[in-house]
Amino acid sequence: MSTTLTPSANAAALPARGMSPRQRTWRRFFDGPVGYITTGILALFVVVGVFGPMVVKYPSGLGTSILQPPSAQNWFGTDGLGLDVFAEVVWGTRMSLLVALFAGLIAVTIGAFLGIAAAYFRRLDPIITTLTDVMLSLPLLPLMIVVTAMVGPSIVTLTLVIGFFSWPEICRLIRANALVVSALPFIDGARAIGSSPLRIMLKEILPMVSPLLVVNALLTGARAVISEAGLSFLGLGDPDTWSWGRILQSAQRDGVLVSAWWQTLFPSIAILLLVLSATIIGMRFNDSRTASFTGVKP
Amino acid sequence: MVNGNLGTSFYSQSPVTDDLLTRLPWTLLLAGCAFLLTMVIGIPLGVAAAVKRDGIRDQILRFFGMAGQAMFVPSLAVLLLAVFALNFGWFPIGGAVDSFVEGPAYLASVVSHLALPLLTLVFIQIGPYALTVRTNMLQVLGADYVRSARARGLSPHAVVWNHGLRNAMIPAVTLMGLQLGTLVGGAVLTETVFAYPGVGSMIFEAVGRQDFPILQGAFILLAVTVVFANLVTDLVCLAIDPKLRTGNRA
Numbered sequence: 001m002s003t004t005l006t007p008s009a010n011a012a013a014l015p016a017r018g019m020s021p022r023q024r025t026w027r028r029f030f031d032g033p034v035g036y037i038t039t040g041i042l043a044l045f046v047v048v049g050v051f052g053p054m055v056v057k058y059p060s061g062l063g064t065s066i067l068q069p070p071s072a073q074n075w076f077g078t079d080g081l082g083l084d085v086f087a088e089v090v091w092g093t094r095m096s097l098l099v100a101l102f103a104g105l106i107a108v109t110i111g112a113f114l115g116i117a118a119a120y121f122r123r124l125d126p127i128i129t130t131l132t133d134v135m136l137s138l139p140l141l142p143l144m145i146v147v148t149a150m151v152g153p154s155i156v157t158l159t160l161v162i163g164f165f166s167w168p169e170i171c172r173l174i175r176a177n178a179l180v181v182s183a184l185p186f187i188d189g190a191r192a193i194g195s196s197p198l199r200i201m202l203k204e205i206l207p208m209v210s211p212l213l214v215v216n217a218l219l220t221g222a223r224a225v226i227s228e229a230g231l232s233f234l235g236l237g238d239p240d241t242w243s244w245g246r247i248l249q250s251a252q253r254d255g256v257l258v259s260a261w262w263q264t265l266f267p268s269i270a271i272l273l274l275v276l277s278a279t280i281i282g283m284r285f286n287d288s289r290t291a292s293f294t295g296v297k298p
Numbered sequence: 299m300v301n302g303n304l305g306t307s308f309y310s311q312s313p314v315t316d317d318l319l320t321r322l323p324w325t326l327l328l329a330g331c332a333f334l335l336t337m338v339i340g341i342p343l344g345v346a347a348a349v350k351r352d353g354i355r356d357q358i359l360r361f362f363g364m365a366g367q368a369m370f371v372p373s374l375a376v377l378l379l380a381v382f383a384l385n386f387g388w389f390p391i392g393g394a395v396d397s398f399v400e401g402p403a404y405l406a407s408v409v410s411h412l413a414l415p416l417l418t419l420v421f422i423q424i425g426p427y428a429l430t431v432r433t434n435m436l437q438v439l440g441a442d443y444v445r446s447a448r449a450r451g452l453s454p455h456a457v458v459w460n461h462g463l464r465n466a467m468i469p470a471v472t473l474m475g476l477q478l479g480t481l482v483g484g485a486v487l488t489e490t491v492f493a494y495p496g497v498g499s500m501i502f503e504a505v506g507r508q509d510f511p512i513l514q515g516a517f518i519l520l521a522v523t524v525v526f527a528n529l530v531t532d533l534v535c536l537a538i539d540p541k542l543r544t545g546n547r548a
Contacts (some may be wrong), residue, residue, distance in 0.1 A: 136476065137476065137524065139482035139524050142501065142521075150509070153343070157342060222368070229370055233490070235502070268372075268373035276364065276365075278365060279364065
């Protein structure tokens with residue numbers, strides 16, 4: 001299991017001469033089937049999310065055949081309103097990916113900015129660290145529920161709420177790394193030649209921690225998919241768009257979560273696959289780029 | 299609000315505090331049992347994985363760690379419901395207790411209703427938790443005092459459980475406090491699927507009824523509970539770690 005999740009030993013034995021570090025990272029990343037499989041799954045979701053809705057008709061209105069199991073006509077069966085579950089999953093893919101992308105972007109932007117600011121301005125550090133700790137210890141899902149319910153459910157609300165409540169973990173990680181970076185001599189050098197603090201933060205520290213940001217954007221996006229599904233499942237999704245959580249919620253509302261298993265199974269598999277592959281890609285990318293990685297287990 | 303008055307529910311027209319407090323014991327029972335069970339199973343699991351690194355137990359643990367993070371709580375809950383409640387019929391499909399039972403039968407009924415929601419929560423929590431225990435344990439086992447304990451000729455068993463675990467316990471307990479937020483979030487979703495009459499399913503009902511005072515009150519109640527439980531874990535840490543007891547006063 002472990003050898004399949006992280007690049008295997010022979011990756012380090014590959015001829016490293018004449019390769020840039022970036023090439024080496026990707027070479028290690030795509031060593032073995034796991035790199036291809038997870039990237040393939042993620043790419044498949046992106047393709048389905050982008051092009052699927054152009055091919056598949058938007059499921060709306062009322063159908064005649066309700067709660068039918070999967071057949072040649074309805075690949076994933078039909079729901080309590082007679083709508084095609086396959087079409088719902090395809091449209092839900094677009095929605096889930098959009099929320100993951102934008103919520104991830106918001107969270108990474110806030111987290112990175114606050115993290116670097118905390119590391120660079122020592123006076124801000126206690127404030128930001130305390131805020132992060134408070135956010136981390138609060139029960140996030142109930143908090144998101146309250147805010148979403150008050151503002152009124154829509155895609156925009158969901159994205160903003162998930163994004164604004166997902167930054168603390170990134171902030172803590174980036175702060176820890178930026179603390180190391182801001183103690184390096186070239187930061188003093190930049191200050192000596194009169195760079196503004198903002199310039200130092202964005203042009204000197206940010207590039208040094210950006211690989212971590214890529215990894216965390218993936219992990220945060222994956223968590224955003226789960227948060228979105230959770231909120232939609234509780235009835236706080238956008239009532240005008242399909243999402244994976246909303247398919248489950250309509251099954252829950254009809255009381256057929258278990259009996260109409262196709263309505264539960266397919267969105268669940270979609271969530272599991274997307275989150276799992278994004279998580280593995282993130283971890284694998286992180287392992288591949290570690291300079292000290294020699295293929296021998298730590 | 300300071301007096302504990304959280305307003306009146308739009309739906310039931312009764313004080314929010316009363317409504318929530320009738321539900322809270324069930325959530326405390328569910329989340330509390332999940333909390334304890336995760337620690338009681340997770341810590342030995344993490345230790346066992348750390349002792350024989352890359353052994354079969356270690357690999358199973360890593361698989362569960364991954365699956366626990368990626369699993370959507372309602373999906374898992376429905377899966378367990380379908381297999382153990384409907385297919386095998388071992389457990390009831392929802393609720394917290396049967397009506398009209400007393401004495402030992404009442405207790406048995408509570409336990410059998412608790413089993414599946416509890417299993418769901420523990421499954422989600424245990425993998426990531428045990429993995430962190432494993433990482434801590436690996437660090438501790440590499441420390442100098444463990445090497446000198448080995449050099450003094452102590453049995454491997456004594457080294458791992460007395461010298462290693464005692465030191466790996468402290469971050470493990472602290473971490474459990476930090477996971478409480480996730481645990482409560484998971485409890486909300488689990489209770490909804492199993493129609494378990496706790497605060498979580500009350501949140502679900504309140505969302506459907508647009509009952510804002512209940513939502514707000516439930517969040518405040520859960521947040522206070524989590525903060526309080528964090529305080530308790532900190533006190534437990536103080537009890538098991540002599541370093542903390544003197545460190546701050548010096």
